Amino acid sequence: MSNFSNNHRALIEIRGMKKIYDLGSVQVNALNGVDVDIHENEYVSIMGPSGSGKSTLMNLIGCLDTPSTGEYYLANERVAGLSDAKLAEIRNRRIGFVFQTFNLLPRASALQNVELPLVYAGESPSQRRRRAKEALEAVGLTDRMKHKPNELSGGQRQRVAVARALVTNPSIILADEPTGNLDSKTGAEIMELLDRIHNEGNTIVLVTHEEEIAQHSQRIIRLLDGKIESDRRTTSV
Amino acid sequence: MALESLRAHKMRAFLTLIGVVIGVSTIITMMTVLGGIKYTIDDAMRNALGVNVFQVQKDEQQTGFTIGRRRHEWRPRIEARYADAIRDRCPSVRAVGAETWTGGRTFVRGGIESDPNQQVAGGTIEFGENNSMYIARGRPITYQDVLSARRVIVIGNDPYEQLFKYMDPIGQNIRIDGQQFEVIGVFEERGSLLGNSQDSYSWIPLSTFERIWGDWRDINLTIQAYSADVYESAQQEVIEALRVERGLMPGQPNNFGLWTPDLLQYQFNQQTGWIGVAAFGICGVSLLVAGIGIMNIMLVSVTERTREIGIRKALGGTRTSILRQFLIEAIMLSEVGGAIGIFLGYGVAIAINQNLNFPAPVPVWAVFLAVIFCSVVGIGFGMWPAIKAARLDPIEALRHE
Numbered sequence: 128m129s130n131f132s133n134n135h136r137a138l139i140e141i142r143g144m145k146k147i148y149d150l151g152s153v154q155v156n157a158l159n160g161v162d163v164d165i166h167e168n169e170y171v172s173i174m175g176p177s178g179s180g181k182s183t184l185m186n187l188i189g190c191l192d193t194p195s196t197g198e199y200y201l202a203n204e205r206v207a208g209l210s211d212a213k214l215a216e217i218r219n220r221r222i223g224f225v226f227q228t229f230n231l232l233p234r235a236s237a238l239q240n241v242e243l244p245l246v247y248a249g250e251s252p253s254q255r256r257r258r259a260k261e262a263l264e265a266v267g268l269t270d271r272m273k274h275k276p277n278e279l280s281g282g283q284r285q286r287v288a289v290a291r292a293l294v295t296n297p298s299i300i301l302a303d304e305p306t307g308n309l310d311s312k313t314g315a316e317i318m319e320l321l322d323r324i325h326n327e328g329n330t331i332v333l334v335t336h337e338e339e340i341a342q343h344s345q346r347i348i349r350l351l352d353g354k355i356e357s358d359r360r361t362t363s364v
Numbered sequence: 365m366a367l368e369s370l371r372a373h374k375m376r377a378f379l380t381l382i383g384v385v386i387g388v389s390t391i392i393t394m395m396t397v398l399g400g401i402k403y404t405i406d407d408a409m410r411n412a413l414g415v416n417v418f419q420v421q422k423d424e425q426q427t428g429f430t431i432g433r434r435r436h437e438w439r440p441r442i443e444a445r446y447a448d449a450i451r452d453r454c455p456s457v458r459a460v461g462a463e464t465w466t467g468g469r470t471f472v473r474g475g476i477e478s479d480p481n482q483q484v485a486g487g488t489i490e491f492g493e494n495n496s497m498y499i500a501r502g503r504p505i506t507y508q509d510v511l512s513a514r515r516v517i518v519i520g521n522d523p524y525e526q527l528f529k530y531m532d533p534i535g536q537n538i539r540i541d542g543q544q545f546e547v548i549g550v551f552e553e554r555g556s557l558l559g560n561s562q563d564s565y566s567w568i569p570l571s572t573f574e575r576i577w578g579d580w581r582d583i584n585l586t587i588q589a590y591s592a593d594v595y596e597s598a599q600q601e602v603i604e605a606l607r608v609e610r611g612l613m614p615g616q617p618n619n620f621g622l623w624t625p626d627l628l629q630y631q632f633n634q635q636t637g638w639i640g641v642a643a644f645g646i647c648g649v650s651l652l653v654a655g656i657g658i659m660n661i662m663l664v665s666v667t668e669r670t671r672e673i674g675i676r677k678a679l680g681g682t683r684t685s686i687l688r689q690f691l692i693e694a695i696m697l698s699e700v701g702g703a704i705g706i707f708l709g710y711g712v713a714i715a716i717n718q719n720l721n722f723p724a725p726v727p728v729w730a731v732f733l734a735v736i737f738c739s740v741v742g743i744g745f746g747m748w749p750a751i752k753a754a755r756l757d758p759i760e761a762l763r764h765e
Contacts, residue, residue: 191678191758212682219680230675230762247680291679 137164137200138298138330139188144197146183146353157183158194159353165299165332170325172333172341172361175350182303184350185334189224189301190217202298219247223292227304229284231276237263237287238272244295262290266320282313289320299330306340318343373665380661381701383654384741387647388705388734389712394643395730396713398636400722404557405632416458416595417494417625420446420585420602424621439619440610442583444570447488449609450587454601456594461490461586462570466577471523471566472539478523483565484540486573492518492551494586497565502534502549505569509548513571518549521563543576556721599624651737654701655745662694662749673753674761687754694746695739702738706731 146158158180165171175181186192187199190206193214199206201221209217224230231240241259250258263272266286276284285305292300302321306314322343325331333344341347342361349356422439447460464486471478485491492504499518509516517538524533533547545568554562570583589598599622606620666673673686710724717724 186759189678191762212684215677215680215682218678224678226762230671230678232672232675243676244679247676247682247685295680 136166138167138169138202139163139165139332140198140200141188142198144184144187144194144199146180146187146192147195156353158187161197161350161353161355163348163355163358165330167298167330168325168328169346170331170333170344172335172344172347173350174334174336174338174341174347175356176336178352179350180353181334181350183353185301185303185332188299188332189222190214215247219244220295221298223295223297223300225285225288225292225300225302225305227307229276229281229288229308231284231287231291233276236273236275237268237279237290240276240287241291241294244291248295258294259290262294263287265293266290280313281309282316285309285313285317286320289317289324293324293329299332300324301332301334303334304336305333306335306337314340376661377697377700380657380697381654381704383650383657384698384701384738385705385708387650387654388702388738389709390650391643391647391734391737392706392709392727392730393713393716394639394646395727396710396724397716397722398639398643399725399727400713400717400720402633402636403725404722406629416589416592416598418587418589418595418599418602419623420587420606421621421623422582425623425627441580442585442620444488444574444579444583446606446609447585450585450602450605453605453608454587454598456589456598456601457587458590459490459493459588461488461494461588462583463487463491463494463586464570464573464581464583466573466581469540471519471527473527473536476527478526479564481564482520482523482540484517484573485565485567486570486577487567488570490586490588491567494588495565497554497567498552499549500552502547504549505567510569510571513569513575515543515545515572516548516568517545518551518567519547520551520565521553522561523564523566524550541576647737651741654698655741658694658697658742659745659749661697662690662746663752665693666690666749666753669753670756670761670764673756674758674764677756677758678762683754686756687750690750690753691743691746694750695742698738698742698746699735702734706734 141161141163144158144161145156148155148157161180161184173181173184183192187194188201190201190209191214193209194207197207201217204217206214206217218224231237232243235243238256238259241262242255245255245258260272263269266289268283268286268290271279271283271287274283276287279287285308289300289305292302300321305321306317309317318340321331321333331344333341335341344361346358346360348358420442422442444462447462450457450460465483466486467483468480469482469484470480471482485495487505488510489505489507492498500521502518504518505516508514517540519527519533519538523538527533527538528536528547533550536547537544538547539545551563551565551567556562587598587602589595603618603622607618610619612619673681676686676689714724
C-alpha cells in the first residue's frame, strides 16, 4: 500500500471521480468522471455555473464527503472509502476551510475560534493559545483576539476564519467564495491576504464565480454538468 | 463550552431545570426531615426506657404494619403483686417498677388551672429511673410514700410553670379530680417530641393511684436487668416467673407481652420505610418529567446549533466528540438543577425541622444519590439529542440557516 501510495506525486490526485445523489425517483450525477492533479503550492480556482458540480467537487476535496466511484489521494493518502472518524482527522490535519459566510462560532472569541481546530487535534491548552495567537498576528488581528465575531467587521471576521484555516498548518486552504459576503474593498484585502499566504508556500483551492477573483490564482478549472470543461493557466501569471 | 451555551440561554435553561430542582429538592427535603425524625425518635426510644430495660404489658407488642386494631383474646390484667414475684425469683433483675397511667387531668391550685392534658402515673420508686425522668428540685417518691399510699406528687415542668410561676412549689398543695396532693418534687424539663410536650407527665405512688382511680387498670411492669450480658436471661427469668404466677401449664402460650425498645424501633423503622419509598416515587416521577424537559431543550439546542455542529465537523470534530459535547451539556444542565435542588431541599428541610425542633442531619448519601440520579437523567435523556447531533451530515449542517 505504501509503495503504491508513493507513486502519487501530486498533493491532490483525483481519478475518474463520480458523485451520484440518489433522490429516490431520480439519480443526479453531480460529478460525472473528473480527473484533476493539484500540486503543492499551486493556487487553483474552480469555476462554473450553479449546478455544474463545483460545490460537490469542493466538498469531496475537503473530505466532507466521499466519492461514489473513483479515487482521491490527498498527500499520498487514499481518501475514498475512509470511515467518518478518519475523514474528520484528515479534515483536521490537512484542510483549512474558509467559507463565504465565515462560519465562526458566535459565542466564542476570535482566539477561541482559532483554537478550535487545535482542540480537535489534541493540542495542549498552552500550545493552542500560542499557535492561535501567532495565526491571528499573521492575519493582522493582534488587537482583536478577545472580541466576539459580532464585535468584528466582515473583513475582520474573514481574517479570523483565515487564521483558523492556517493554524493547523494544513496541506491545502480550501476557500469557498471567500469574498462573497464582503464589499469590494474588503474583498480585495482578503484576496491580498490569500496571495500572501500562497507566496509563503501554501496550496490554495479557491471556489468562485467571479472572474476577477479567479484571476488571483495561477490556474482555473472550469466545470460544466459535472465534467471539466477547461483547465488552464491564468493569463496574469 | 457547554456552560457557555447554558449561560447564553439562561431563562430557557432555568425553566428546564425547574423539573430537576423539584425532583431533587423533594428527595433531599424528605430524606432530611425523615432523618431528623428518625434521629429524634431513636434517641427518644433509647432514653424512654432506661438502660437494659424492658416491659411487661397485658398485650403483645405489635410489630410491622397493621391497619385497624388487632383484637386480642381476653387476658388477665397485670397486677402490682407480680413485681414482688419478679423481685423474689429473678436473679438477673436489678429493679422492677410497676406503673399505670391516666390522662386528660387538670391540676388546680387556688383559682389557677393547668392545661387539661396532664398525664398522671401511679408508679413505684423505680418509675423515675425506668422512664429516664429525673428530679430537678425536691425529692422523688419513696418506698414509704408507696407503702402508706401518701398523697404526694412529683409534677412535670408544664404544670410547674403553669401553677407555680415565680414561687417554690415544694410543700404546696394541688388538687386533681378534687383530691388533694402535696407537691414534693418537680421533674427536669424534657422539651417536646414531634410537637408533643414531654413535660405533662407527673408521678404519684402506685398505691395512692389505685386508691383514687381504682385498681382495674392495666399495669406495666418495667424491669431492669443488671447488665447487657444478662438482659436476655432476665427476660427468660421474668417469663418463667410470670408463668408460675399465672399457673400456666407447659405448652400453654404466654398470656402477657414483653416489650423491648428494639422492637419499638423496628416497628418505627418499618413505617418510616414506607414514607421513604413514597418519597422516591414522587422523586422518580418529577425526574422523569425533568428528563423529558431536558431532552426537549437539547433537541431544540441541536436544531439551533446545526450550523455550529457543521463547523465543528469541518474543523475535525468527530462524531464521538460531538456526542460527548452534547451529552456533557445535558449532564451539566441536569447537574446544575441538581445542585440548586440540593441546596433548596436542604434549606426547606432545615426550616421544617427547626419548627419541629429536630436536628437536620445532612443526608450525605441522599446528596450522592441526587448527583448520580441527575447524571443518569442527563445521560439517559440527553443521549438521543446527542446522537442526532453526532449523526448530522457536515455538508447539510453547514448549509443550515
